[in-house]
Amino acid sequence: MKSFTLLLLLLCFSYNKTNAQTKIDFSKDFPTIIYRNTSTGMNGLESESFSGRYRIYDHVGSLRMGLKFTELKNYSRIYTYKGKKYSSSQIPEINNIEITKVSGVLKISNGGLSESEKKRNVEVFIGGYLDQSGSVGGNNIEITNKLPTSFSKETHIEFIPTSISFDASEVHLAIEKYLEKEKEKNGEKENLDKYNKLLLEARNLFSAQNYDHALSKYYDASYINVKDKQKAEEGIVLTRKKIEEEAEEDKNKKSAEPQDPSSHTYKDGECKLSGVTSASYTCPLCRQEDKKEKDAKTKEDKRVEMVKAVKAEQERKTKEAENKRIAEQKREKERIEAENKTKELNRLAEEKELRRKIENRFKDVTKLKEIDFSKVEIFYESDNSIIKYDNIELGIIPKNKYVDVYKINGTYFLSARIVNTDMYEVLDIFGNAILGLRNNYYILDEGQDEIRFYIYKSQPEFFRQVIVKAYGESEHTKMKRIFYDNKSKAIEAIESYIEPKGTFTGYDHKLYIVQVDMIKTDLTMKIIEKKEGYAIK
Numbered sequence: 146m147k148s149f150t151l152l153l154l155l156l157c158f159s160y161n162k163t164n165a166q167t168k169i170d171f172s173k174d175f176p177t178i179i180y181r182n183t184s185t186g187m188n189g190l191e192s193e194s195f196s197g198r199y200r201i202y203d204h205v206g207s208l209r210m211g212l213k214f215t216e217l218k219n220y221s222r223i224y225t226y227k228g229k230k231y232s233s234s235q236i237p238e239i240n241n242i243e244i245t246k247v248s249g250v251l252k253i254s255n256g257g258l259s260e261s262e263k264k265r266n267v268e269v270f271i272g273g274y275l276d277q278s279g280s281v282g283g284n285n286i287e288i289t290n291k292l293p294t295s296f297s298k299e300t301h302i303e304f305i306p307t308s309i310s311f312d313a314s315e316v317h318l319a320i321e322k323y324l325e326k327e328k329e330k331n332g333e334k335e336n337l338d339k340y341n342k343l344l345l346e347a348r349n350l351f352s353a354q355n356y357d358h359a360l361s362k363y364y365d366a367s368y369i370n371v372k373d374k375q376k377a378e379e380g381i382v383l384t385r386k387k388i389e390e391e392a393e394e395d396k397n398k399k400s401a402e403p404q405d406p407s408s409h410t411y412k413d414g415e416c417k418l419s420g421v422t423s424a425s426y427t428c429p430l431c432r433q434e435d436k437k438e439k440d441a442k443t444k445e446d447k448r449v450e451m452v453k454a455v456k457a458e459q460e461r462k463t464k465e466a467e468n469k470r471i472a473e474q475k476r477e478k479e480r481i482e483a484e485n486k487t488k489e490l491n492r493l494a495e496e497k498e499l500r501r502k503i504e505n506r507f508k509d510v511t512k513l514k515e516i517d518f519s520k521v522e523i524f525y526e527s528d529n530s531i532i533k534y535d536n537i538e539l540g541i542i543p544k545n546k547y548v549d550v551y552k553i554n555g556t557y558f559l560s561a562r563i564v565n566t567d568m569y570e571v572l573d574i575f576g577n578a579i580l581g582l583r584n585n586y587y588i589l590d591e592g593q594d595e596i597r598f599y600i601y602k603s604q605p606e607f608f609r610q611v612i613v614k615a616y617g618e619s620e621h622t623k624m625k626r627i628f629y630d631n632k633s634k635a636i637e638a639i640e641s642y643i644e645p646k647g648t649f650t651g652y653d654h655k656l657y658i659v660q661v662d663m664i665k666t667d668l669t670m671k672i673i674e675k676k677e678g679y680a681i682k
Contacts, residue, residue, distance in 0.1 A: 169208065169296045172200040178214065180247065180306035182225065188317075190239075191223035191230070193309060195247060195271075201288070201296060208288040208296065212269045216244050226320045238319040246270050246310035251286075254301040257293040269304075285517075314485060321477060332466075333371070340369045340377070347380055356391065357448060360384040364452045368459040496537050503534060504575070518557050521574055523550055532559070532574055540576030547572075555589060556596070556668045571598075571670060579670050585661075588626050595673065597628060598664045605657035605682050608636065612644045613654045620645075621654065625681045628663050635679040657682040 175197035182189045194217040201210055222233045222240060233239040251267045269284055347362035363380035416428035503516065517535075524531040530542040530550040542550055547561035547570065558579065559572040571582040584598040613621045621642060629635040635658045645651065659682050665674040 168203055170202040171298050174198050175304055178304055178306055180309055188226055203292055206292050207290045208292055210286050210288050212284040214247055214269050214271055216271055231320055236319050236323055238316050242311050244271055244309050244311045247306050248308045249304055249306040252303040258289060262289050336369050336371050340366050340371045344376055356384050356388045365455055368456045370463055499537055516557055532576055539574055542576045558670055594668055596666050599680055600662045601659055603660040605659040607657050608639050609656045611642055611654055612651050614645055614649050614651050629679040632679050635681055
């Protein structure tokens, strides 16, 4: 009999030792993960690098993996937009892009896994946790629902990124502004080239003493839209002065030339040289001079008209180009607005769909573990407490109804104090009250799957003042966690309490007994038991 007992003990010891050996829980780093945009002409960052770490662990008989990626800073980013590449030195906003998610293929080289378990598509949120308390979702995946007998730390695990997610609207607007400025610069350069070319032609004509044509070129140059027209304006002034000087010089030459009496009639009313002014002269030479003057005036008038026509055409082209630019700018603005509107509608639709999925999961207690409760956040504003899941608004809790809203650890629920009372309400993550669970306080023992809610039925009755330790759990805190069937058991517990000895930091604490209704629930708030009794406060 003794031999059989010893053999049984050895088998149990061997079994426990084997079980201890199969416990799987280790973490390792990925080699640097490099993403490259291989899609020709597709909008996006050219390449990004990430550091990555994973944890392989045993969770209630299944093998799971937690992932954490961190973006490695890249201050020389290249961004492709509409088929053209731009550097962060050209568009500083490119460096402001925050990557939120990396999608790719996870490969696990382990013979104990099926083909679908060895290779799968996964999404990893940047900065996510390695382990969300064992819950599937977020950055945690289930490798296999059957725990293998062993899983070597040397198992080759590889992640191949295929895409990254981020908001590019700011960068696209910045690039459009950059292109608009470049277009303006190119237009300015083109105008300046035309301006300088006309100035060169005008100077050459001026040097050749062809002042009429030089003046026309200077005028053409002055109508071009450039920042500094001083050289053209100076050229106009100088050339007009030359033309006037030539005209004056010709006039003086003619006046100084000796007159041939036989060339003019000198008759009154017939000849200019007679000294009598007339509307028209019959003198042949006077008529010839009149014709020359009229021809010169006609020529000047034509030149002025030509200059005006050139100016008008230039103004027409400038206005047409400006109207075209405004129209293109308007179209681009409308396109960007439509694109942003579509994005916003898609975002709202995704939010609505995600909220619907969360609501469905919450209604189905079998799917509660799919909710990553660590992503539930409470934002405290002046009038309301806002509940959000992964930045998606789930509910609004008005402060004129509830205050002191916080998450109940280990569950998918919230606790909130009813305003102006000492009573608490249990709420779901949408802010709805769970009926029947209004309480004075609750106890959730660590490692337990049950919660005890206590509702006072009497005023707390003082029994004893004791000294307790200021830090750590002591006997008095354990005593307060127990539910007592009758008052005598609670009194006995208080009377048997032994104050701590030795050197420690402590304080005086009053112990009360209060009659309570105790409601016991599981972590989904399903009521398991209701009981009357006593508790120590």
